Amino acid sequence: MLIPALLMLIITLAIGSALLYMARRLPQNPDSPAARVNAMLPQSQCGQCGYPGCRPYAEAIVNGAADINQCAPGGDALVIALARLLGRPAARLDPRFGVHEPPSVAVIDEDACIGCAICIAACPVDAIIGAPQFSHTVIKDACTGCKLCVAPCPVDCIDMVALREANAT
Amino acid sequence: MADLILIIVATVLVNNFVLTRFLGLCPFLGASSRFETATGMAMATTFVLTVAAGLSFLINRYVLVPTGTEYLRLLAFILIIAGAVQFTELYLRRSSPMLHQALGIFLPLITTNCAVLGIALLNVQQSRSFVEALAYGFGGGLGFGLVIALFAGLRERTEAADVPAAFQGPAIALVTAAFMAMGFMGFTGMAGG
Numbered sequence: 001m002l003i004p005a006l007l008m009l010i011i012t013l014a015i016g017s018a019l020l021y022m023a024r025r026l027p028q029n030p031d032s033p034a035a036r037v038n039a040m041l042p043q044s045q046c047g048q049c050g051y052p053g054c055r056p057y058a059e060a061i062v063n064g065a066a067d068i069n070q071c072a073p074g075g076d077a078l079v080i081a082l083a084r085l086l087g088r089p090a091a092r093l094d095p096r097f098g099v100h101e102p103p104s105v106a107v108i109d110e111d112a113c114i115g116c117a118i119c120i121a122a123c124p125v126d127a128i129i130g131a132p133q134f135s136h137t138v139i140k141d142a143c144t145g146c147k148l149c150v151a152p153c154p155v156d157c158i159d160m161v162a163l164r165e166a167n168a169t
Numbered sequence: 170m171a172d173l174i175l176i177i178v179a180t181v182l183v184n185n186f187v188l189t190r191f192l193g194l195c196p197f198l199g200a201s202s203r204f205e206t207a208t209g210m211a212m213a214t215t216f217v218l219t220v221a222a223g224l225s226f227l228i229n230r231y232v233l234v235p236t237g238t239e240y241l242r243l244l245a246f247i248l249i250i251a252g253a254v255q256f257t258e259l260y261l262r263r264s265s266p267m268l269h270q271a272l273g274i275f276l277p278l279i280t281t282n283c284a285v286l287g288i289a290l291l292n293v294q295q296s297r298s299f300v301e302a303l304a305y306g307f308g309g310g311l312g313f314g315l316v317i318a319l320f321a322g323l324r325e326r327t328e329a330a331d332v333p334a335a336f337q338g339p340a341i342a343l344v345t346a347a348f349m350a351m352g353f354m355g356f357t358g359m360a361g362g
Contacts, residue, residue, distance in 0.1 A: 003236060003238065004236075004238045004240075004241055007232065007233075007236060007238055007241065007245075008241060008244060008245065008248075011228065011232070011245055011248055011249075012248060015248060015249065015251075015252035016252075018252070018256075019252060019255050019256060019259070022256055022259060022260075023259055026259060026260060026263050027263060
């Protein structure tokens with residue numbers, strides 16, 4: 001009984017350590033262009049650029065499928081930084097993809113919330129907590145201000161509040 | 170050398186794992202909607218098959234048999250396969266994130282691709298040598314790759330075709346696979362492998 005157990009333990013440990021070694025040795029590849037662009041994007045996952053999130057947009061920029069001026073939360077500052085990184089001409093933020101606004105967070109009016117849980121599914125960063133039939137609330141530190149929860153709310157109880165005001169309360 | 174070529178040809182065409190033994194159907198259907206994904210899947214599976222065939226042979230011959238613990242075979246082989254798959258996933262994630270994303274869940278699911286375990290176990294059952302075991306694994310991978318690439322090509326065509334409502338989606342894919350399997354039956358008996 002002991003020998004087979006030991007044997008399996010040894011095989012498992014050998015495979016595990018080989019994998020660990022490989023994970024350390026393989027190039028980490030942090031310099032892949034898409035990863036670098038992605039690191040500069042605001043990670044609001046708002047989808048205003050027309051892509052489902054920041055990483056897909058970063059990949060589209062690198063592939064040449066998207067322009068660098070489609071990120072409304074990043075604003076002109078991001079366009080300039082991306083232009084510098086990629087050696088592309090800088091342009092103003094394309095207004096078709098939204099306008100740059102000061103950072104804000106979603107706030108749920110907890111008395112009006114009916115607990116429908118629709119906004120939970122809409123949130124790309126899982127910043128809304130709550131359960132069906134219970135009032136929901138927003139984790140302020142996790143909210144990226146993407147506004148994706150505002151439209152689905154059937155009772156219109158979600159407001160966008162400027163981050164400065166939200167921090168004051 | 171001729172033996173090895175015979176093994177490879179036999180596993181690719183005559184005893185194709187997908188279409189004559191019906192092993193590994195899950196990735197065959199799941200990762201074949203686009204040609205690029207299918208070829209990526211084929212390469213990943215071929216690599217895992219070859220590595221798993223070789224490693225499982227070594228473990229069986231030099232660890233399990235000498236210690237009289239052959240009954241651990243299934244468990245040990247699954248571990249080896251899982252390790253090889255983890256390595257493949259690690260490598261793909263680092264080297265080509267796009268393919269990694271396209272393959273998605275089907276990459277870790279190579280672990281449960283029964284063709285991989287099937288080849289490792291058949292190698293032991295038919296008491297092959299190490300090189301033969303490697304050739305068998307590699308041939309099995311090539312066969313899987315050939316079939317999934319052909320299948321993906323066909324599926325890309327049927328996607329644009331005017332398929333009757335009752336046959337749309339998975340139904341037409343399964344019908345296509347069935348026709349391919351019937352085609353591969355034509356190879357039966359061409360090699361003694």
